[in-house]
Amino acid sequence: MRPGLDDRSPEAVAYRRLYGLAGWRGPNGRRTLHLKEHPLCARCLKRGIINDGSKRRDGSWQQNAKRRYLVVHHVEPHRGDERLFFEGPLETLCPDDHDIVAQQEEHGRVVEEVDPLTGFPYGE
Numbered sequence: 001m002r003p004g005l006d007d008r009s010p011e012a013v014a015y016r017r018l019y020g021l022a023g024w025r026g027p028n029g030r031r032t033l034h035l036k037e038h039p040l041c042a043r044c045l046k047r048g049i050i051n052d053g054s055k056r057r058d059g060s061w062q063q064n065a066k067r068r069y070l071v072v073h074h075v076e077p078h079r080g081d082e083r084l085f086f087e088g089p090l091e092t093l094c095p096d097d098h099d100i101v102a103q104q105e106e107h108g109r110v111v112e113e114v115d116p117l118t119g120f121p122y123g124e
C-alpha cells in the first residue's frame with residue numbers, strides 16, 4: 001500500500017485489485033515470472049551485495065523475519081494504470097531499498113542512487 005493513498009477511494013480500491021490478480025501473483029503471473037528471472041535485489045547487486053531478501057541493504061543479515069522478502073517494484077509509478085502495471089519495467093528490490101525508492105516517488109521525483117565515491121549514479 002502506498003502511503004498517502006486514501007484506502008476508501010475508488011482509485012485505491014482499483015489500485016490494490018491489480019496486485020491480487022492471477023496475471024500478477026499467480027503461478028504464471030508477472031510478479032512470479034519476474035522473481036524467477038531476477039531473484040536478487042537489483043540495487044544491492046549494484047553495490048556488490050548478493051541479496052535474495054535475507055539481508056539488509058548494507059549486506060548484514062536481516063534480523064527482522066517480517067522483512068525477509070523481495071518486492072517486485074514498478075520502476076515507472078503505475079498509479080493504477082493497467083498498461084504500466086502489466087507492461088512497464090520492473091525491478092526486484094529488498095524492503096530497505098524499496099522504502100527508499102517509495103519515499104523518493106512520494107516526493108514526486110525519481111532520484112538515481114549516487115555512488116558516494118564519485119558523486120555520480122551507479123553504472124549498470
Ligand SMILES: [Zn+2]
Pocket residue numbers: 041042043044045051056057093094095096097
Ligand atoms: Zn537491496
